[in-house]
Amino acid sequence: GVILIGASTGGPPALLKLFAALRGAVEQPILLTQHMPPTFTALLAEQLSRAGDRPCAEARDGDRIKPGHCYVAPGGWHMTVAREGAMPTLRLNQDPPENFCRPAVDPLFRTAARVFGAGALGVILTGMGSDGAQGCEALARAGGHFIVQDEASSVVWGMPGAAAATGLAGGILPLDQIGPWVRRVSGAAP
Structure with a gap:
């Protein structure tokens, strides 16, 4: 399986x-799109690597998706998932922005839904706009699950609100309950 995360403002x-x-709980690879300009995404990956004690880096085109690793969409590039042979692989492109963003959350969730189906878990965190909502719908239709951050703990309840409005979210949770939910659903120890 795979864990997908989309975030923007906050x-x-x-x-x-x-x-x-x-930390120490989740073996699945984590694919993350955070709306950010180039260079900032590399810094974010470094910070997340330390915070989560797992290898975390900006994705490169053609990266194999490995368990325990985290891949961050580089600023200015959409990150998508392709199946090449038996191995899910990351592909970067500079297609036009979606929802005024590149990287955008929708292309990641949409393509991961096709490759991982029911094995995909999505999380939409605080952010402005509605990026990710269509991707979440695609994920739910493919048998995957997604949850969103609640309004009270979000800086801006745009993206999580739009994803919640699809009516397909598995939960609307405060930030401090999202980690435990992911650990539970991903089959990690409680």
């Missing part, structure tokens, strides 16, 4: 908390 502090909560 995302980095929320991500640091979430990664700390998942």
